[in-house]
Amino acid sequence: MKKLICIVCPIGCHLEIDAQHNVTGNRCKRGIGYAIEEVTRPTRMVTTTVRLLSQEHPRLSVKTSKPLPKEAIFRLMAALESLTVNPPVYMHQVIMRDFEGLGVDIIATRTIPG
Amino acid sequence: MKTDLLVIGGGAAGIAAALEASAQGLEVLLLERDTQLGGILNQCIHNGFGLHVFKEELTGPEYAERFIHMFHDKDIAYKLNTTVLDIRKEDAGFVVSASSLQEGWLELECRAIMLASGCYERTRGQIQLPGDRPKGVMPAGSAQRYLNMDGYLVGKDVFILGSGDIGLIMARRMKLEGANVHGVAEIMPHSNGLTRNIVQCLHDYDIPLFLSHTVTDIRGKDRLEGVTIQQVDENWKPISGTDKHFSVDTLLLSVGLVPDTMVFESLDIAMHPVTKGAVVDQHYQTSIPGIFACGNALHVHDLVDYVTEESRRAGRAAARYVKGLSVRQKRLALNSGANIHYTLPQYIDTADFNGVISCMFRVTKKAEQGEFVIRQGDRIIQRKKARFLAPAEMEQLDLDQTMLSDHETPLTLDFEVIRP
Structure with missing residues (x-):
């Protein structure tokens, strides 16, 4: 039996998952998926910024298009270090495609006009 | 115009x-x-x-x-x-x-x-932190603006005082950007941040959280060189002999x-x-x-x-x-009763009292289970059971106007803890 705190949403349900992957304590079905993934293949959304060539906005906020395996987070940070983006940038524009072949893109989270 | x-x-x-x-x-x-x-x-x-x-x-x-x-x-x-x-x-x-x-x-x-x-x-001055006054001590939200908007990492070795959400978010953020985050101290016996932030920002990166601890010394001539934290008793008084020292160049404050x-x-x-x-x-x-x-x-x-x-x-x-x-016209008080930190609104206006009132409030202590009860005088006019309550998480209870017994008697909201 492993105890987890669900982080799918801000409620933070206190979950328990056993060896057969039976989940209890969840208030919605997303908690079941979270608990199973957390004990098998944990992933996280990553949000950060990249360099932007703009006087007014020197940084562009970005995020992963979907959750990234936890162990790849610091490699992603290193890869984004050398990246520079030119305005205009549009919301959800792809900034880096398919990081390490994991099927995860890095996308802009705001619009910066040119 | x-x-x-x-x-x-x-x-x-x-x-x-x-x-x-x-x-x-x-x-x-x-x-x-x-x-x-x-x-x-x-x-x-x-x-x-x-x-x-x-x-x-x-x-x-x-x-x-x-x-x-x-x-x-x-x-x-x-x-x-x-x-x-x-x-x-x-x-x-x-x-x-x-x-x-x-x-x-x-x-x-x-x-x-x-x-x-x-x-x-809230700043250092408002919580009266002792010690030297070097560079490198700043509110966590200011550091967040420097980092995320302006692109400046404010330090390489960081300690954080206060486990509010901004402090937790910044612990992870600075860690991701290559800083060494030595720990987070919280004077209360529980965190003031959302549970998900404790998990995602601290547990994920093995950043220690020192509950019932506060910063009792700040050292540094020009730039911050180190901080001392101590455990506190139930009256928030530091306990001697519990000192821990951290060599850091940055102290972020997430203290409200x-x-x-x-x-x-x-x-x-x-x-x-x-x-x-x-x-x-x-x-x-x-x-x-x-x-x-x-x-x-x-x-x-x-x-x-x-x-x-x-x-x-x-x-x-x-x-x-x-x-x-x-x-x-007339305003009835909605008072904060047992285990309620505050309610919002604090008054109910009887003049234009249509439909359902969304009452927001915070409890004063953590509880696994409990019940919110709104009384007007001795009469219960609304109740709702709730689980996993914490002062850091705002609660909501909808109050139906038709339940009011009169337009004179003030109301009180209580949180009654149910012992498991």
Whole structure:
């Protein structure tokens, strides 16, 4: 039996998952998926910024298009270090495609006009 | 030019209130002191916003941009780089003086005012931290702005005092950017941050959380060189012999947010000792008719979704006021009873008492299980069971007006803990 705190949403349900992957304590079905993934293949959304060539906005906020395996987070940070983006940038524009072949893109989270 | 509603602040609260008031047919003018709309959301690049309002998980900038689009679509008037300096009451409304980068000194007439100016961070001076006064000690939200907007990492070896959400978010953020985050100290026996942030920001990166600990010494001549933390007893007194030393160049403070009500200073508005915002009724109207408040300028929220929902209600209420549909009569107190830190609203106006009142409140202690009970006199008029409660998480209880037994007796909200 492993105890987890669900982080799918801000409620933070206190979950328990056993060896057969039976989940209890969840208030919605997303908690079941979270608990199973957390004990098998944990992933996280990553949000950060990249360099932007703009006087007014020197940084562009970005995020992963979907959750990234936890162990790849610091490699992603290193890869984004050398990246520079030119305005205009549009919301959800792809900034880096398919990081390490994991099927995860890095996308802009705001619009910066040119 | 005389506008119906003047909104002070162009963040989540101000935009939502302006949109709603405009949808009700009001002439709205919004003033924002920054160079862009969106407020604090612009620097909150992490996700977790929008689950209630949009039913999906957004980052702060994404959440802001959606509302900014809606705002521009409605062609609502606004001025950037404009700081409100004073509010003066006149016979038929108010005169707001403001300073604009483009237009200079402005005097703006309006019939009603919505204060949506957000909150500010408590500083070192406000919590009386002992020790030297070197560079490298700053509020966590300031460090967040430097990092996420300006691109400066404020230090390489970091300690964080206070486990509020901004502190936790910044612990992870600085770790991701290559800083060594030595730990987080929290004077209370529990964290003040959302549970998910404890898990995602501290547990994920093995950053230690020292509960019932506080910083008792700050050392450094020019730049910060180190901090000492100590365990505290139940009276928050440091316990000798529990010292731990950390060699750090940065101490971030996440020790609370306070509603920014500076522009209320020249007015005689009743303020609440706990929320540090104005005392309001269910229409978010302050003690001065025609002046409303919402968002973090009213009380500090933990989710922007709640700010949006509250500000929409406030915008609608302001519209009813301007149209003359809502004239204040009698205000019943809604008192904070057992284990309740504060309630919002603090009053219920019986004059225009239609439908359901959304009561927001915080409990004073952690509990696995309990029940919220609203009484009018001895009579129970609303109750709701709840689980996993914490002071850091705002609760909500809808109060149906038809349940009121009379329009004279004050109400009290209690939180009754159920022992397992």
